[in-house]
Each structure stands twice: as C-alpha cells, then as structure tokens.
Amino acid sequence: MLLTRGLEERLEILLKQGHLVGSVYRSLGQEATAVGSAFALGPGDWLAPSIRDMGALFVRGLDVRDMLRQYTARGTSLCAGKDNITHFTVPELGLLGPVSPLGTQLCVLNGVALAFKQRRQPNVCMTYQGEGASRTGASHEGFSLAAALDLPIVVWLEHNRWAFGTRSDRQSAVEDWLDAAAMYGVPAESVDGNDVTAVYAGARKAVDRARAGGGMTILVAETYRMHGHAQHDAQKYVPAEELEEWRDRDPIDRCEVALHETGASAEELAVIRREVAAELDLAVDDVLAEPGPEGEEARTRVYASADLDALVPWTRGPVPGYGDLAPHLRAEA
Amino acid sequence: MSELRETTYLEAIRDAMAEEMRRDDRVFILGEDIGAYGGAFKITEGFLDEFGADRVIDTPISEAAIVGAAIGAAHVGLRPIAEMQFIDFIAPAFDMIVNFAAKSRYRTGIGAGLVIRGPCGGGSRSGPFHSQNVESYFANVAGLKMVAPATARDAKGLLTAAIRDPDPVLYFEHKFLYRRVKEMLPIDEEIVVPLGVARTHREGSDLTIVTYGGMLYKTAEAAEAIAAEDGAEIEVIDLRSLRPLDTDAIVASVRKTGRLLIVHEAARFGGFAGEITAQVSEQAFEWLDAPVRRVTALDTPVPYAPALEDYYLPQVDDITAAARWLLAY
Structure with a gap:
C-alpha cells in the first residue's frame, strides 16, 4: 500500500515536471482492496486489474520500474510505448491488462478461467471493476457467462462511489451493490474495502472456493475514490464532508493502527517507509535514463508476421512500382 | 491418389x-x-x-x-x-x-x-x-x-x-x-489455403473482375455469357482473403487487361471496392484504359420482400452491363 501511494505521489511530481505522457490515475483510498486481495492468489493464478488496482500488480511480482516506464511511455515499457497505465498483459506473471472500454476485461479473463477449467488446472482468476464499469453490456455478459459456465473466477465490484464525475446512484437504482450481484446466482459478499485484512480474508475464502471447483464469487468492496478521476479532475462535484468522513477511514492509517496493536514499533514502520522511498528514488532515476521508442516502431507488431507489418509503411514512402518520382519526372531525371 | x-x-x-x-x-x-x-x-x-x-x-x-x-x-x-x-x-x-x-x-x-x-x-x-x-x-x-x-x-x-x-x-x-x-x-488429405492469396478463377485478357464470396458465381456466369456472346475474355479474380488483401494479384491482372470491375455483395459506400480502386489507381494508373467501376449492393439496409432483396443485391445482368460498358470504353 505504501509502495502504491508512494509511487502515485512520485508520478504526480513527475507529471508536473513534464516527464509523463498523459495523466495520472490515482488509487488514493482504494489501495487496500487491490493489495489485500492479490495476496490471496497463488502461483499460476491470473489477475486482471483496473487502472486503480496498481497495488495488486506489485503483490504479483511486477517491478515498480515497469509502471514508471508505462507512465513515461518508454520504449522499454511492457507496452513498448504503444499503450499506457496498467494496460499490459504479462502471461509469466499471470497479468491481464484492461482496455479503456470498460467491462470488456472480465469477458477476456473468462477465457483464461475457461482454459484452467478445460485443462483441469487448479488455478483461479481474479479481476476488479468499479460500479460504473459494471453497468456496461460487456460486464453483464461477462458475469453471465462466468456464472453459467461455473468458471473459477473472483470478481471485485469496487463500489468507490464515483465513476469519473457521476455518483453511483446514477449508475443504478440499487442502494446495496450486493443486490446488483445477486442476479447472477453465485455467492456474493460485501467487504470493507478499506480494511486490508478484511479484504484478504474475503478474497481468500472466494479464491479457495474457486480453486476447489466451487465456481465464481462476486465481492463488493465498500470504498471511496479520494481523488478525482485523473489529474485534470479537481473533484469539485464531491461534497467536502464526505471526503472528510472517508479520510478517517484511510486504509494505510488503519493498517498502521492495526500493526501497532499487534506489536509493531514506530521504528519498524518508519524503516518500511524509508525502504519504500529509497526503492522509488532508484527506480525513478533508472527509468528516466531509459530511451523512448523510435517513431518508426509505430508500424511494428500489428501482426505476428513481420512481413505483414512491412505492408504498413508505404503510405509514407515511395509508391511500389513507381519509386520516389512520378514517371514523367523520372524520365527527365 | x-x-x-x-x-x-x-x-x-x-x-x-x-x-x-x-x-x-x-x-x-x-x-x-x-x-x-x-x-x-x-x-x-x-x-x-x-x-x-x-x-x-x-x-x-x-x-x-x-x-x-x-x-x-x-x-x-x-x-x-x-x-x-x-x-x-x-x-x-x-x-x-x-x-x-x-x-x-x-x-x-x-x-x-x-x-x-x-x-x-x-x-x-x-x-x-x-x-x-x-x-x-x-x-x-x-x-x-x-x-x-x-x-x-x-x-x-x-x-x-x-x-x-x-x-x-x-x-x-x-x-x-x-x-x-x-x-x-x-477425404484423407489435408487442405490448407494460405491467408492473403487470391485465386484466378478464370483467365482472360480483356477485363479484370475482382470479386469474392457469394458474388463469385454471378460474376462467373456473366463472364461466360460475355465470352459466348461478345467473344471477350474476362479474367475473374476470387480474392478469398480480404485482409491481407492480395494487391499484387489484382495489380498484375489489371496491368494485363487494362480494365477493372469490382463486384461485391456488401454495400457500396466505404466498401472494399473503394479501397481496391484506390490501390489500383496508385499502383497501375498508367495501365488503365478505362475508369474503374463497381457493382455492389445498394447503400440501404438489406430488405426482406423477395422483389426488394433482388433489387438490392447485384445481379448477373448488372455485372454484364457494367462489363460491357467497360469493354466498349
């Protein structure tokens, strides 16, 4: 959680310094849902984060440099500079990235879960969507198919109250988002999304059930998006008292209190904070020294065959059969 | 065998x-x-x-x-x-x-x-x-x-x-x-047709017709009718693959015949015929003896009643008429 928050704070600074391409999408206030849930997965399992679940990626073994490379559009990034944020897929780490049209990712993760089931492989998939994303047709189709086919998958419905600038009561008439999960006929539970141990416990139960052949579980994380949609969003539509109320439930503060209660000393926690800061210092220095992609790489990797990719560029080059000059000019030259 | x-x-x-x-x-x-x-x-x-x-x-x-x-x-x-x-x-x-x-x-x-x-x-x-x-x-x-x-x-x-x-x-x-x-x-032999390679359905030297899918048969019928009645030989290219598009095969045929008609069942506006026309214009402009023409479905939804659907779809007569127009150009 500290790594997530620390990296996002660095990213905001790097954005102001002009090092980033695009904006920063914070998971402020939601770090516990991503981090606690990812700890419930085991080797060979797959995880499909939304843009606000960066913390889950680090739990699954992603290097913070990879996130920095994404945000700085480096040629060395997992998307080779062709896409941003958490939009990468890394089979070796069991990570499936989202695309911006929401709800679609669940449909794709279903295919991974289907493969696990077909191969009798005891692995599990986990994914996340905000309550806004869950209103898309693709999301509904994804839930329906996963439930009907009894797939080993755990889906978090992150009820973070805001989808960009729209409050969750404009996404659905349900008051309790558990009711939105009820129609799929699979086990569903509500979890305090700002309590990392409660998140872990809920995830663990669901993951164990899926691994044992019990199929899909939907978990509703009650949480709050403490930042605007992205850096350009000053969140003017959010009542100040609501933010105050949820600031008191900050997942990192609550975790610290819990750690103190179980005997961790202030010094131990300070050491963790220093280590995180040092790791981020190093990572930022490394990544800023790495090169961006060359422009002509824009035409590569469209197809598996480089021969097909080679058909792309001539819109900018000589016309096949003609060369650089039109025939009458060529005759004069 | x-x-x-x-x-x-x-x-x-x-x-x-x-x-x-x-x-x-x-x-x-x-x-x-x-x-x-x-x-x-x-x-x-x-x-x-x-x-x-x-x-x-x-x-x-x-x-x-x-x-x-x-x-x-x-x-x-x-x-x-x-x-x-x-x-x-x-x-x-x-x-x-x-x-x-x-x-x-x-x-x-x-x-x-x-x-x-x-x-x-x-x-x-x-x-x-x-x-x-x-x-x-x-x-x-x-x-x-x-x-x-x-x-x-x-x-x-x-x-x-x-x-x-x-x-x-x-x-x-x-x-x-x-x-x-x-x-x-x-029955006991594998058939694999590579993606991106067109097939010459009928050889000819006077006009190229590029088509695919359901329109191949109407096109072939038109080509045979013109061969029998007019004595002109039409080359019919069955694209088979639309992407990758076998532009080389199309261009080679057009350079041979100097005339091009594209026939497809999809609607006209923004269809493949437009793309093929552009590619031929870029790569075989000097070999063209006539404008490139298209025979396609109407730019409407597909209608239900038989008379409406027949009118909507390209028919053999539409193809022969366009082919004769090009041959006479």
Missing part, C-alpha cells in the same frame, strides 16, 4: 473444424446452440458427442462474452473458434474484436490467435438482421485478418489456415452457398 468425396461448402466448414479438433486438442468451439442443438445450420452436428462439453461450449446469448472468452483462451495458448449464429450478431462483439482482439498484439505483444466465424450474406429472404455482409465494418481495423471463401475447397482450406493462424481471423461464410456449392474433395 486420394479418394474423393462430394463435399458441400457447409460440410467443408464442418470437416475443417472437426479435423483440426482431432489433430490439436487446443482447438475448441464456443457459441450459441452449437452443442446439444448442433448449430443453427447444423454445422456442428455430432460435435458434442465426439469432442465433449469442454470443447463444444454452449454459451449464453452474449456475443461479447463469447469473443472475450476466445481472446482470453488464446492468450494462454488455446485455439478457439467463436461462432456467431449469424454474422449480423457480431455487432454486440464489436468492442471485443476492435478494441481487444485486434489491438492486443500491438499494445501488449501478446497476440490473440482465434477465429470468429459465422454465416453472412443475402439471397435467403432473411431480412435486415440475418443477411448482412459486415466486412467493411472491420476493414479499417489494423490487426484483423478477414477471409470470405466462395468454393468448398477454399472454405475448408481457409478455415484450417485460420485456425492455425496466430492472429485474429474473421471468417465470413456465405449461407447461400452452404448447400448449393459442392465439389469433389479428397
């Missing part, structure tokens, strides 16, 4: 899938009513018994979820075939195809080798939602491959190649041809 068997276009599709499923246990099929019912056109009849419910998967009426699951399964090494009950119903899966399948390799380096296939085309009196040709909707999307077989051999060979291909392939099967087109095919 292999033993030959009369095989319909529909049986060729069925055989290609069954043979690949027997050969490679990574191949599986998912879609609506394909298992217990055997498919709306009975293409997958018997598949559930032979391959089991793990590999012949009945899904909810959820085209986005069908294509999405195919993408995810492809990511982890399976070879999915996603059936659209009618290709018209590909519309709800548009997002999955355009934003997920087509862009996956480019964005992430992880490809999505899958086949999305379904019955397309008119002539069976099925109205606006069971008759469409959707290739132009996807023509502008990099990362996709598209094929539209006209013969039973190509139906089988292109599907086999598509299943083995590492990129997403949209496979458009013309339902009017399902049981009308048949030919003798070897």
